[in-house]
Amino acid sequence: MIEPLVDVARDFPILQREINGHRLVWLDSAATAQKPNQVIDSVNDFYRWSNANVLRSVHTLAAEATTAFAESRRDIARFIGARKSEEVIFTRGTTEALNLVARGLGDSLTKVGDEIVVSPMEHHSNLIPWQQLAKRTGATLRYVELAQDGTITVDALRAVIGPSTRIVALSKVSNVLGTVNPIQAAGEMVHHVGGIIVVDGAQSVPHEPTDVQQLDIDFLAFSGHKMCGPTGIGVLWGKSQWLDQMEPLQYGGEMISYVDRDTATWAEVPEKFEGGTPNIAGSIGLSAATRYLSNIGMKKVHQHSQALGQLAFDTLYEIPAVTVYGPGRPHGAAIAFNIEGIHPHDIAQVFDSLGIAIRAGHHCAQPLMQWLGVGSTARASVYLYNGEQDILRLREAILETKRYFRR
């Protein structure tokens, strides 16, 4: 029996709730993860005892807040293996981080004749910024073709990455198929032709050890709220060499070096990209989340997500009239499925009546739905507070949904 990795009763008050008379089973962590008391308390404590703006005033609380903000950046840098904390830019999340690279660097990096490579499984956040970039600069958007099981092979990468490739933008892990993409191979290929690789880590950073040095990538985007942190905070990590030449998108306070009536010069990285009052409490909450995860150990988190994701895949695969998408093995933490003749929204509705939260829809990946030949799917996704018991409840719920609609 696979048990939850954490003391759920102690750490996750929300998972003690009853929904429609049943203990809540949270299988929607790919949308957002639940927050442990350790994270909730860190945010509360900041507002209760240390609240002040950062990087401006000299009083004691301002100094405390500024120190806590800087320490958060260091914790997060350590969590992803960054060489220095200045390479960590705080954003609202993955979406803002990817838009920042596409605008701030993409515009100067691409022109007519250049190519930007993406995949059909990208979340819209890692697709539309590149579509729009291609429209602005006249570069061409190209797609790596997926294998039949939804995976990306090294050969498929080789077929699309070439001398004209300036940017490769790929998710490390798909939010629908649970596939794990060959990021290192893609990085080697694009570096060979002098381009860069931008990695969407929204679904990988929460679930596996991340080392940006070892991955040898140029940018990594991820969201705090999918890794037990608060909403409204995320990260763009980038290699200093790129961040130094990247343009800011937000002009205003705290991102300048000198201003006169007609001109302004920019502050150093990371302040250059963080105009205005940042999400101080969010950064503190996110660093508390990295400590929470590190205390458990990301290797253990990874093993747990893989084991439970695989169990969910295998369990659903066995049920007649259920289609499960993505590769059989290895399968990550997200499992997309359909039940013959039942709309995914109806599945999610019956599940809710049984206290089980899943997502139904296109999962912000419409080109992937087109590739799968469906309008939408149901999706269950697991994390460190789920255990085998939850997969049994998932199985029961599918059987119940089938019975309900047969009536």
Ligand code: 7TS
């Ligand atoms: N990239 C991937 C791979 C994602 O899964 C998501 C969010 C994003 C980017 C965007 O992150 P945000 O924090 O900026 O919104 N994915 C999902 C999902 O699968 N269901 O709800 C949100």
